[in-house]
Structures are given as structure tokens and as C-alpha cells.
Amino acid sequence: MLNFLDIYERALQGPIMTEQDFDLKVFMPALKQVTKQYGIQYDKENPVPSNDADADNLFRAAVDFLSRCGIYCQNTNRVMQFTQAEILQAVNEATGRCFAGEGDDARVFGMRKPDDPKVPWLHVGSGIVCTTEEMFTNLVEGYGSIAEASSISICALDTLRGIPVMAGSPAEIYAAIRGIKIGREALRRAGRPGLPIMNLISTSASAVTTIAASAAQFGLRPTDGWLVGAISEMKIDFGAMNKIAYLLNWGANVGAETSPILGGYAGGPASTAVVSTAYILMGLLVHKGKYQLTFPIHFRYGCSSPRDVLWVVAASCQAASRNIPMPVIWLGYMAAGPCTKMYFYEAAAYLLTATTSGAPSVQTPHPAKAVKIDGITPMEARFGVAMGTAAAKLNRQQANELVRQLLAKYESQIETAPTGSRYQECFNATTGKPGDEYVRLYDEVTNELAQMGLEIGD
Amino acid sequence: MLTFLDVMERATAGPISTEEDFNLKVLVPNVRKIVKQFDIRYDAANPVTTDDALARRLFDAAVEFIAQTGLYCTGTNRIIRVERDEILRAAQEISGGGTFGEGKDRRTFQPRRPDDATPPWCHVGTGIVASSEEIAMAQVEGYGSIRQASSVSIPAFGRVRGMPVLGGSPLEIYASAASVQAARKALWKAGRPGLPILNLISSATTATAMIAATHPAFGLRASDGWLIDFIAEMKVNYETLNRLAFILITGGNVGSTCLPILGGYGGGAPGTALIMTAYHLLGMLLFQGSYQLTGPVHFKHSCSTTRDGLWIFSVVGRATSLRTRYPAIALGYGAAGPCTKMYFYEAAAVNLCAVSSGFAGVQTVHPAKAIITDGVTPLEAEFNVAMAYAATKVQATRANELVNQLLAKYETEIERAPEGKRYQECFDVATRKPSEEYVRLYEQVKEELRGMRLEIGD
Numbered sequence: 003m004l005n006f007l008d009i010y011e012r013a014l015q016g017p018i019m020t021e022q023d024f025d026l027k028v029f030m031p032a033l034k035q036v037t038k039q040y041g042i043q044y045d046k047e048n049p050v051p052s053n054d055a056d057a058d059n060l061f062r063a064a065v066d067f068l069s070r071c072g073i074y075c076q077n078t079n080r081v082m083q084f085t086q087a088e089i090l091q092a093v094n095e096a097t098g099r100c101f102a103g104e105g106d107d108a109r110v111f112g113m114r115k116p117d118d119p120k121v122p123w124l125h126v127g128s129g130i131v132c133t134t135e136e137m138f139t140n141l142v143e144g145y146g147s148i149a150e151a152s153s154i155s156i157c158a159l160d161t162l163r164g165i166p167v168m169a170g171s172p173a174e175i176y177a178a179i180r181g182i183k184i185g186r187e188a189l190r191r192a193g194r195p196g197l198p199i200m201n202l203i204s205t206s207a208s209a210v211t212t213i214a215a216s217a218a219q220f221g222l223r224p225t226d227g228w229l230v231g232a233i234s235e236m237k238i239d240f241g242a243m244n245k246i247a248y249l250l251n252w253g254a255n256v257g258a259e260t261s262p263i264l265g266g267y268a269g270g271p272a273s274t275a276v277v278s279t280a281y282i283l284m285g286l287l288v289h290k291g292k293y294q295l296t297f298p299i300h301f302r303y304g305c306s307s308p309r310d311v312l313w314v315v316a317a318s319c320q321a322a323s324r325n326i327p328m329p330v331i332w333l334g335y336m337a338a339g340p341c342t343k344m345y346f347y348e349a350a351a352y353l354l355t356a357t358t359s360g361a362p363s364v365q366t367p368h369p370a371k372a373v374k375i376d377g378i379t380p381m382e383a384r385f386g387v388a389m390g391t392a393a394a395k396l397n398r399q400q401a402n403e404l405v406r407q408l409l410a411k412y413e414s415q416i417e418t419a420p421t422g423s424r425y426q427e428c429f430n431a432t433t434g435k436p437g438d439e440y441v442r443l444y445d446e447v448t449n450e451l452a453q454m455g456l457e458i459g460d
Numbered sequence: 461m462l463t464f465l466d467v468m469e470r471a472t473a474g475p476i477s478t479e480e481d482f483n484l485k486v487l488v489p490n491v492r493k494i495v496k497q498f499d500i501r502y503d504a505a506n507p508v509t510t511d512d513a514l515a516r517r518l519f520d521a522a523v524e525f526i527a528q529t530g531l532y533c534t535g536t537n538r539i540i541r542v543e544r545d546e547i548l549r550a551a552q553e554i555s556g557g558g559t560f561g562e563g564k565d566r567r568t569f570q571p572r573r574p575d576d577a578t579p580p581w582c583h584v585g586t587g588i589v590a591s592s593e594e595i596a597m598a599q600v601e602g603y604g605s606i607r608q609a610s611s612v613s614i615p616a617f618g619r620v621r622g623m624p625v626l627g628g629s630p631l632e633i634y635a636s637a638a639s640v641q642a643a644r645k646a647l648w649k650a651g652r653p654g655l656p657i658l659n660l661i662s663s664a665t666t667a668t669a670m671i672a673a674t675h676p677a678f679g680l681r682a683s684d685g686w687l688i689d690f691i692a693e694m695k696v697n698y699e700t701l702n703r704l705a706f707i708l709i710t711g712g713n714v715g716s717t718c719l720p721i722l723g724g725y726g727g728g729a730p731g732t733a734l735i736m737t738a739y740h741l742l743g744m745l746l747f748q749g750s751y752q753l754t755g756p757v758h759f760k761h762s763c764s765t766t767r768d769g770l771w772i773f774s775v776v777g778r779a780t781s782l783r784t785r786y787p788a789i790a791l792g793y794g795a796a797g798p799c800t801k802m803y804f805y806e807a808a809a810v811n812l813c814a815v816s817s818g819f820a821g822v823q824t825v826h827p828a829k830a831i832i833t834d835g836v837t838p839l840e841a842e843f844n845v846a847m848a849y850a851a852t853k854v855q856a857t858r859a860n861e862l863v864n865q866l867l868a869k870y871e872t873e874i875e876r877a878p879e880g881k882r883y884q885e886c887f888d889v890a891t892r893k894p895s896e897e898y899v900r901l902y903e904q905v906k907e908e909l910r911g912m913r914l915e916i917g918d
Contacts, residue, residue, distance in 0.1 A: 006630070007620070007621055007623075007631075007634070010623070010629070010630050011621075011623060077628075077629070162465075163465055163469075165465070165468060165469060165472060166472075170698055170702070171468075171535060171698055171702075172464070172698065172701040172702050172704070172705035173468055175702060175706060175709070176465065176705060176709070179709060210667045210668040210671060210702050211702075213668055213671045213672045214671045214702070214705070214706045216675075217671075217674070217675060217676075217706075217710055218675070218676060219710060240628055240630065244628075244629075244630050244632075244668050244669075244672070246630065247630035247631075247633040247634060247672070248633050248672040248675070251633065251634070251637055251672075251675075251677070252675055252677040252678075
């Protein structure tokens with residue numbers, strides 16, 4: 003197996019080129035060739051396809067593509083190249099298991115297959131920016147209070163004592179440490195001290211802050227999870243590689259974080275599916291990830307709920323879950339915000355797509371494209387858990403039919419989606435309870451989904 | 461007392477200025493004006509000053525200089541302002557240095573006064589790059605074997621698995637962690653597992669690597685010491701402040717560090733002495749240091765052993781030890797390298813100057829300007845310790861005579877000083893013993909110094 007120093011050596015010795023040449027002369031031609039050669043085609047009528055042979059074909063295309071394209075290192079301007087044999091060796095040697103959490107909440111985050119009745123690993127919450135520590139506490143306590151939650155994401159803070167948290171500044175270090183302390187304290191209040199935090203470190207944009215706030219005395223444990231981002235498309239930098247080097251040196255869980263962009267360099271849905279699958283291979287091979295978080299999004303709409311993105315999710319999730327032993331959290335960005343019906347339609351569509359396609363894990367779909375400050379509540383988290391559980395009872399064909407019905411309800415509204423309410427507008431910031439209006443809306447939506455045949459628990 | 465967040469507040473809200481404007485319109489004019497106003501004059505005939513009035517004026521001048529100049533933050537392009545009262549209060553309130561080490565090697569670093577007969581804190585070794593782990597361990601084991609050693613500096617690693625360690629790359633994290641682990645092992649072999657390491661982290665040029673290698677899994681303890689540098693002259697950046705934030709939060713010992721450039725923005729010896737004294741006060745106040753590590757470096761010759769460099773050591777040592785209890789370690793850079801007579805003359809001069817002027821600690825004078833890989837051995841460390849102890853038996857007036865005699869031996873050779881030998885050329889790597897040639901040379905020099913009535917032990 004290639005170890006991380008071998009990977010780094012390739013970043014020093016691979017072919018040298020400008021980033022633009024990599025994008026235009028390596029990445030795009032290789033992607034076009036592979037997509038055509040393997041006959042990968044988007045099926046607009048079936049956002050949740052169910053052909054296993056197509057899924058396996060997509061996997062082979064992704065292996066071929068990664069071996070032709072490689073990964074570009076922005077700091078050395080070199081391409082890290084890998085042979086198909088090396089990629090497949092990484093796949094063969096992967097365990098498909100991530101040990102996360104402590105005490106009652108210590109669990110093995112493992113694999114699922116398409117149409118698998120096993121309930122996915124339910125990753126709850128988001129790293130959306132939060133303006134007050136009280137709200138932060140309420141949100142995390144709310145996530146921890148969801149009995150089915152397997153792990154959580156905690157919020158990010160954007161100011162500290164009135165000082166704006168600038169990336170790479172000392173204020174970021176203070177804020178990141180503060181965020182972790184609040185997160186752990188809130189989980190203790192929820193009676194879940196062992197629940198793993200798997201979006202570390204949300205308040206940190208820089209490697210130096212991630213590393214600083216990971217010192218054991220601030221409350222993190224190797225059984226939490228650190229997200230290390232790839233750069234779209236098929237790139238990495240020393241910031242990410244420094245985080246990996248540090249985390250691997252003391253045995254912490256590395257989570258490869260990837261976000262293929264439909265409509266960007268990756269092109270349309272067929273080729274984006276190839277890139278999306280290749281990223282899971284990258285997570286194993288380059289990041290040495292114990293788990294992965296991936297969220298394909300649409301270049302124009304900034305969300306994951308359009309029909310073509312759902313197809314990318316379904317296709318690449320099936321390819322990966324059938325062939326790559328990597329526990330992946332599939333995350334969707336929704337166009338609409340909290341306390342809107344549209345959010346729930348989008349979230350239901352996304353969760354049906356990912357869960358029936360074999361997603362090892364699904365995360366709370368992020369409201370309002372995750373850009374609205376204070377724009378999330380525990381109610382969306384609760385819905386995500388209920389919907390992820392309900393979806394595990396269905397197969398891909400059933401999901402496909404339901405997703406088509408849901409798309410009919412929101413597809414035309416994506417461009418003009420309502421951004422919804424902020425936490426303090428639909429929740430009581432003191433008691434941490436939802437407002438009556440939101441409870442009513444939630445009940446209406448779940449009743450509506452029940453009429454479609456989706457039985458969502460309370 | 462100022463907290464670190466107060467400092468950050470000033471770094472984000474202080475007067476804005478370009479770096480060039482700060483240099484040319486604030487720093488340089490203030491140095492000139494205050495040197496004149498407080499009548500700070502260099503006395504070439506007396507490299508070891510005994511003038512207490514001059515020392516007191518230098519201290520007052522430094523307070524005034526800081527109040528008028530501030531400290532420039534290149535991360536925000538703002539000036540961190542400091543009030544006179546804040547400096548004076550900190551100087552009054554500080555009771556001494558930090559407590560370092562563990563077990564039988566645990567000690568509190570206490571200040572000294574000019575002509576103090578108390579032996580100084582002997583800080584042994586250097587951070588000079590070692591070409592292999594074997595040589596690094598041999599050097600550190602040698603340092604640990606010096607009975608009078610109070611603390612050590614450990615070498616930096618220049619390569620890992622044959623790859624060059626680039627600043628800011630993932631390899632720097634590996635090198636930093638490996639250097640710390642190797643040093644701990646070497647100290648354990650020397651029977652001094654509790655001896656503190658005070659040059660953390662020599663292999664780390666970036667905050668990211670320094671913070672990463674501080675993870676307790678690699679063997680560091682809060683009772684070690686981390687060097688946080690000012691940038692020449694009168695500046696800090698986010699790299700500095702991030703390191704500082706992290707060490708302060710984790711409760712480690714901060715070693716405020718400065719190497720003012722004689723012949724740079726500070727001008728000649730009086731201006732450089734002014735800046736070096738100012739750094740001492742800022743290290744105590746803004747960095748909340750447990751110790752200061754300091755020494756002038758000549759702009760042209762890149763060493764500290766020139767006549768004017770020695771005068772700066774003596775006047776700053778006298779000024780800061782008379783007016784504060786913040787302990788400083790004098791760090792000198794020699795022009796000549798290991799296994800040369802000239803190195804020993806230079807090192808003897810620095811020790812006589814620093815010890816008789818009240819420096820609380822002295823570090824092994826770095827051979828060959830600290831730029832030759834493997835260019836240091838335990839024999840230089842042993843000599844410096846012996847010389848520091850011998851210097852406690854000499855008053856400043858006598859030290860001045862001796863330093864003049866030593867300068868006569870090497871002063872004209874500084875520009876073409878011999879680089880000397882590397883560790884493996886004058887030590888046996890396997891047995892850790894010096895070559896016969898080196899032992900002979902060492903004994904000759906000691907005899908020569910004894911002939912000058914210096915009581916150097918064996």
C-alpha cells in the first residue's frame with residue numbers, strides 16, 4: 003500500500019505543469035474520453051437508476067479516469083500519478099470501517115449496499131455559521147437529543163469577543179477551541195458525551211487552526227472525525243496535506259471531503275458522476291481517509307437537489323457502495339431554507355436517492371445552500387433522521403418513483419427557492435423548542451409524505 | 461495585565477500603516493531620535509560596559525521607544541500600541557522566569573544581576589540542522605551528558621527519507637515530530653529524561669508544523685519551552701501570533717525570541733541595543749514569556765562576536781537585569797566553526813560579556829554562524845558551560861580586559877573565519893567520542909585561557 007510519504011513524494015516528483023494546463027489539457031480531455039469510452043449516460047427520466055451493471059461500469063470508468071488524470075498539487079504544481087494497479091490495491095486493502103465515538107456511543111461506521119434495509123449511519127447537524135454561543139449550544143444539544151444520531155456536525159462561530167474570525171488568524175484558533183468546548187458541553191447536557199463530532203473543525207478554514215484546536219486538552223479524541231478537503235476538481239494543497247500528515251501521525255480519523263461540481267470543469271451529469279466516484283477513490287488513496295463526506299452540487303444553483311445532481315448522487319453512490327469499501331457520508335445542499343415545505347421535499351428526495359443507492363451514511367440536508375447564518379434548526383435534523391430511516395425500507399425503483407413525484411413539487415422553484423427562517427425566528431432561543439408554526443408545517447409535510455406512501459416516524 | 465486577546469484587539473484596531481511607512485516614517489526616525497535624546501553611546505574601547513547610568517538610560521529609552529513606536533503586525537498592517545505604564549507595571553510585577561523540566565531536572569529560571577556570582581542557566585546545544593537522525597541523537601545525547609546543563613536545544617532535521625524538508629509542507633510535520641521524538645530518546649539514553657527542551661520546534665519554520673508536533677503523542681510537555689520570534693525589526697505576523705496563541709492557551713512556556721540586526725533598521729550599536737532592550741520588554745509584556753532568548757547579529761558578518769556586538773550584549777544585559785526580573789538567555793553566533801581555536805576565543809568572549817553583565821542564562825555559542833549542516837558538537841557545548849562557570853568568578857571590569865585580549869586574537873579574522881569541521885569529521889558517530897585532534901586542540905585552548913587567569917574546569 004502507498005503510505006502518505008509515498009503520496010507526498012509524488013507531489014514532489016510528478017510531472018510539472020500549470021494549474022490551467024492541468025484543467026484544460028489533462029483533466030477535461032481525460033474525463034471526456036473516459037465518459038465516452040465507458041458509455042456513461044444520464045437518464046433524465048430516472049433520477050434513481052437501478053442497474054447494477056451500470057454502477058460497476060461507472061466504477062471501472064472512475065478507476066481508469068483517476069489513473070489517466072492523477073491529482074494536482076497546487077503547491078508543487080505537480081501531478082501525483084497513480085497506476086490502476088495502485089488504485090485497485092487501495093480498494094482491495096480498504097476495510098470499509100471507521101471506529102467512531104466513545105462509551106455508549108462507540109460504534110463502527112460501516113458499509114451498505116444499494117437496496118440495503120440496514121439503516122444508514124445517521125450523521126446529524128451542520129457546520130453552518132452560528133451568531134451566538136447560546137444558539138450553538140441549543141443546536142448541538144438538539145442534535146444530541148435525537149436518539150438515532152450516530153454522529154454530529156457542530157456549528158461554526160464567526161466572531162469572538164466582537165473580533166471577527168479571520169481565516170489563519172489567532173482569533174480563529176481561539177474561536178475553534180471555543181466551538182469545540184461548546185460542542186462537547188452541549189453533548190454532555192444531552193447525555194451523549196461519547197457522541198463523535200465528525201466535521202472537525204467547523205470554525206477552522208486553515209490547517210494551522212485545525213491542528214491547534216485538535217490538541218487533546220481541548221476535548222477532541224481520535225475517535226472524532228476531521229474533514230480534509232480536496233479542491234474541485236481533482237486537486238489538493240499543502241494545507242490539506244498538512245492536516246492529513248498531522249492526523250495520521252497520532253491515529254485520528256481522517257475524513258476526506260469532496261464536492262464535485264456539476265456544470266463546472268466536470269461538465270454534465272454523466273462526467274460529473276465519473277468525477278464523483280473518482281473522488282471516493284482519491285479519499286482512500288490520497289487522504290488515507292477512514293471515512294468520507296461528499297456533496298455533489300450544481301454550479302449554477304449551489305445545491306444538490308436538482309434532478310441531474312440527484313442522478314449523479316445515485317449513480318456514483320451505487321458505483322462506490324458496490325465497489326469501494328469506504329464509509330461515505332452523503333450530504334445534500336438544499337435550495338430552500340428552514341420552515342419551508344420546499345426544504346422538506348428536497349431533503350426527502352435527496353435522502354431517498356442516497357439511502358436506496360447504498361449510502362453508508364446520510365447527513366442532515368443543509369438548508370438554504372448552507373450560506374444563511376443561523377439558518378438551521380434541530381427540526382431539519384430530526385426530519386433527516388426520520389427520512390433516512392424510512393428510506394432504508396424502500397428499494398431503488400420505489401425511491402425513483404417517489405423522487406419523481408417530489409421533483410414535481412419543487413423542481414421549478416429551485417431558482418427562486420425561499421431562504422426560510424433563521425433559528426431564532428422559528429425556535430425559542432431560550433428553551434430550544436420549535437415555534438408552533440414550524441411544528442404545524444412539519445406535521446403537514448409528514449402527513450403529505452405519508453399519503454405518498456412514505457411512513458415517517460415521529 | 462494585558463491578555464492575548466487584548467493584544468489581538470490592538471492588532472485589529474490599531475493605527476493602519478504600510479510596512480514601508482512603518483519602517484521609514486516611524487521605526488527609523490524614532491530610533492535615531494531616542495538614541496540621541498537618551499545619550500546612548502557606543503564605547504568601542506570597552507566592549508564590556510560597567511556603566512550603570514548608561515544601562516538605566518537605555519532601559520528608560522526602550523520604554524519611550526516602545527511607547528512611541530509600537531509593534532507592527534504584518535497580518536493586519538496595523539500598529540499594536542503599548543502604553544508606558546503598561547510596560548513599567550509589567551516590569552515591576554514580574555517575579556522571575558518559568559519552571560522547566562521534570563523530575564530531578566525541574567528548575568525555576570531565576571534572574572541574575574551584573575557581577576553576580578550565581579552560575580547562569582546553562583542552555584546547551586543548538587538548532588543547527590542535522591543530516592541524519594543518528595547524528596542528531598549523538599549530539600543531543602552529548603548535551604544531556606553535560607552535568608551542568610539546565611536545558612537543551614535540539615537539532616533540526618533537514619531531510620526525511622531522503623526528501624528535503626520544505627517549510628509549510630507535510631514533510632515539515634513529519635520532520636518536526638521525528639526530531640522531538642529522537643531528542644527525547646537521546647535524553648533518556650543520557651539519563652536525563654526530565655531535561656527541558658527550550659528551542660521548540662527547531663525543525664518547524666511554520667506555525668502549522670510547530671503546533672502539530674506539539675501534540676503530546678510526540679513527547680513534549682508543558683514544562684518545555686517554545687520559541688516565539690519577533691520579526692526584525694519591531695514586527696510580528698500571524699505565524700508568530702498563531703504560535704503564541706496556541707502556546708498560551710495550552711499553558712506552555714513561551715520563549716520570546718529576537719535577533720536584532722546590527723547595521724539594519726536599528727543602525728549602529730546604540731540603536732540596536734535600544735531595539736534589543738525593547739524586545740526584552742515586549743517579550744515580557746506582549747508575549748507573556750517565561751524567558752527571553754536574544755542576541756545581536758551583525759548585518760555584514762552574520763555573527764555576534766564583533767566588538768560592537770559584544771558591547772550590545774553587555775549593555776543590554778546590564779540594562780535588563782538591573783531593571784527587570786525577566787530572565788534572558790544570551791545567544792551568540794560565532795564566525796568560526798567547530799574544531800578551530802577561533803571559535804573558542806569567540807565563545808569565551810560572549811560568555812564573559814553576558815555572564816558578567818547579568819544575563820540569567822547563556823546558550824552554547826553557535827559555531828560557523830549556525831549555517832553548516834552537522835556543524836556543531838557536544839565539545840563546544842561543554843566548553844561554553846565551563847566558560848560560563850569560569851565567568852562567574854570574574855567581575856565586569858576584569859571581563860572587559862579579558863574580552864579585549866580575546867578580540868585581539870580573532871577580531872581581524874572575522875571576515876575570513878574558518879568554517880571548521882562537521883560532527884562526523886571530529887567526532888566518532890558510533891562511540892560519540894571526540895577525535896584525538898579535537899581533544900588536543902581543546903586542551904590547548906583551555907591552557908591558553910587558564911594562562912589569562914580564567915578558572916576553567918575540566
